[in-house]
Amino acid sequence: VGVSEALRLFVRRLEIRSVLAAQERAAVLAWPEQVQRFRANEDVIRLGDTVDTVCLVSDGILARVEQLVNGNRQVTALYVAGDMADLPSAMLPHASSGLVALTEATVHRIPHRHVLASADSLPGLARAFWRDCVVDTYIIAQWLLSLGRRDARARLAHLLCELSCRLAGDTRGQPVINLNLRQAHLADALGLTSVHVNRTLRVLREERAALHVGRRFEILDWDRLAAIAEFDPAYLHLNREETAAPAALRPE
Amino acid sequence: VGVSEALRLFVRRLEIRSVLAAQERAAVLAWPEQVQRFRANEDVIRLGDTVDTVCLVSDGILARVEQLVNGNRQVTALYVAGDMADLPSAMLPHASSGLVALTEATVHRIPHRHVLASADSLPGLARAFWRDCVVDTYIIAQWLLSLGRRDARARLAHLLCELSCRLAGDTRGQPVINLNLRQAHLADALGLTSVHVNRTLRVLREERAALHVGRRFEILDWDRLAAIAEFDPAYLHLNREETAAPAALRPE
DNA sequence: CGCCAGATTGAGGACGCTCAATTCTGGTGG
DNA sequence: CCACCAGAATTGAGCGTCCTCAATCTGGCG
Numbered sequence: 001v002g003v004s005e006a007l008r009l010f011v012r013r014l015e016i017r018s019v020l021a022a023q024e025r026a027a028v029l030a031w032p033e034q035v036q037r038f039r040a041n042e043d044v045i046r047l048g049d050t051v052d053t054v055c056l057v058s059d060g061i062l063a064r065v066e067q068l069v070n071g072n073r074q075v076t077a078l079y080v081a082g083d084m085a086d087l088p089s090a091m092l093p094h095a096s097s098g099l100v101a102l103t104e105a106t107v108h109r110i111p112h113r114h115v116l117a118s119a120d121s122l123p124g125l126a127r128a129f130w131r132d133c134v135v136d137t138y139i140i141a142q143w144l145l146s147l148g149r150r151d152a153r154a155r156l157a158h159l160l161c162e163l164s165c166r167l168a169g170d171t172r173g174q175p176v177i178n179l180n181l182r183q184a185h186l187a188d189a190l191g192l193t194s195v196h197v198n199r200t201l202r203v204l205r206e207e208r209a210a211l212h213v214g215r216r217f218e219i220l221d222w223d224r225l226a227a228i229a230e231f232d233p234a235y236l237h238l239n240r241e242e243t244a245a246p247a248a249l250r251p252e
Numbered sequence: 253v254g255v256s257e258a259l260r261l262f263v264r265r266l267e268i269r270s271v272l273a274a275q276e277r278a279a280v281l282a283w284p285e286q287v288q289r290f291r292a293n294e295d296v297i298r299l300g301d302t303v304d305t306v307c308l309v310s311d312g313i314l315a316r317v318e319q320l321v322n323g324n325r326q327v328t329a330l331y332v333a334g335d336m337a338d339l340p341s342a343m344l345p346h347a348s349s350g351l352v353a354l355t356e357a358t359v360h361r362i363p364h365r366h367v368l369a370s371a372d373s374l375p376g377l378a379r380a381f382w383r384d385c386v387v388d389t390y391i392i393a394q395w396l397l398s399l400g401r402r403d404a405r406a407r408l409a410h411l412l413c414e415l416s417c418r419l420a421g422d423t424r425g426q427p428v429i430n431l432n433l434r435q436a437h438l439a440d441a442l443g444l445t446s447v448h449v450n451r452t453l454r455v456l457r458e459e460r461a462a463l464h465v466g467r468r469f470e471i472l473d474w475d476r477l478a479a480i481a482e483f484d485p486a487y488l489h490l491n492r493e494e495t496a497a498p499a500a501l502r503p504e
Numbered sequence: 505c506g507c508c509a510g511a512t513t514g515a516g517g518a519c520g521c522t523c524a525a526t527t528c529t530g531g532t533g534g
Numbered sequence: 535c536c537a538c539c540a541g542a543a544t545t546g547a548g549c550g551t552c553c554t555c556a557a558t559c560t561g562g563c564g
Contacts, residue, residue: 123372148443191400
């Protein structure tokens with residue numbers, strides 16, 4: 001029987017940060033799922049919804065969105081292919097923020113009860129999920145540092161570095177970020193206006209660090225961009241060595 | 253044998269958001285701990301440290317701190333009595349941010365191996381820890397919304413509302429925030445300068461919403477302050493009803 | 505070829521920052 | 535009990551970054 005490509009990708013993602021036993025891998029790959037397509041700007045989860053599934057992104061890009069009454073939006077997380085967009089909802093099913101498809105996207109829905117059953121019966125998986133949620137927290141903490149203390153140029157550079165690394169799954173990012181993101185989307189994530197994102201991209205282009213052409217972003221000089229951003233990929237925990245220690249503690 | 257008051261407080265905190273079985277409660281209360289005192293501004297965990305204990309705060313206030321090379325600080329989380337300040341470190345023991353005592357503080361250190369052993373053998377506890385980390389993420393997401401889209405006045409109002417609720421353990425906060433916090437500490441958390449925090453406090457004082465006297469903050473008009481902040485305490489998950497659903501799914 | 509969303513550019517204004525001077529507070533020692 | 539001191543709070547003046555509100559330009563698509 002065919003196992004979904006999306007689940008395989010998800011398992012590969014988990015294994016970047018956690019050591020999984022064969023049994024644990026098999027449990028995840030056996031999850032049932034329901035595939036949904038979303039158009040750009042379509043809501044995946046509306047604020048206040050109570051959900052009973054998690055959303056595995058297999059294509060496109062989703063954003064967690066918070067909003068003020070004046071309509072000002074703030075994106076608090078971006079999810080790309082292979083990310084479990086709302087694993088936290090398995091713990092707290094009442095959505096305290098919305099989930100939106102920024103581009104056309106394919107989402108695989110997996111019922112909470114299967115995720116929870118796997119976590120309860122296989123402590124190694126429970127840790128892997130917990131660990132992934134912790135990394136999400138580290139990512140948001142870095143965004144908070146950006147919004148609080150970096151100027152627009154460094155903020156933008158940092159986000160580009162982060163996305164590049166997450167897509168590559170490596171501490172040195174890939175040179176092309178092909179996510180079909182608009183400048184307005186970056187603005188929502190960076191706490192800026194799209195006008196200022198545009199001006200800031202021009203600065204990065206003029207110093208030959210990165211540029212935006214068509215619907216992709218290209219990193220021209222990784223070292224320069226990382227220097228501007230003061231980017232240190234350690235917080236993404238993309239190499240397993242640092243997380244090896246707790247695995248050694250796991251019960252045999 | 254005497255069980256530490258700090259652990260009792262921590263269990264009570266867990267039980268705000270999770271339903272614990274007697275066995276689970278007992279496991280936590282049996283954890284060994286080592287008490288440490290810190291002075292104001294003393295590091296609890298330095299950036300880059302590899303830790304093998306978690307820090308339960310029993311007195312005072314700790315902050316998770318990120319820093320840029322120019323010395324600009326951003327506080328990404330505040331921990332008060334009863335909070336497990338770095339539960340995430342149980343998953344990723346290599347600290348990607350520092351932990352600092354903002355005031356004199358008492359910390360109870362509990363070895364990771366006891367926390368992990370409890371989580372592995374009692375799935376309900378694993379969920380409780382995971383759930384608490386998820387709430388931490390929601391809190392940071394709200395801070396991100398503040399830094400990205402709220403002006404200084406709303407940002408400050410929101411933080412005061414949040415601290416007030418967290419201290420009270422209730423969705424309507426307590427009127428006095430007695431944490432011995434300086435204006436500079438608020439500035440570090442809000443992405444502002446202490447000068448501007450001061451001016452902003454004056455505004456809130458003039459509109460009779462909140463004020464800072466001596467070493468405490470006083471909320472004069474909760475409704476007004478919450479309106480300024482657009483504060484909705486749902487994200488703190490301080491009432492158990494919303495989290496009851498997943499508990500019902502737990503294996504008997 | 506016309507249309508439209510998104511990108512780009514300009515001009516002016518506001519919010520928060522920097523740098524400094526001054527006042528206030530509470531803790532200390534005489 | 536009071537004088538003193540250090541750290542914190544408060545206030546002022548000037549400036550810079552980013553915002554607002556437009557107008558114009560561009561590229562992809564029908």
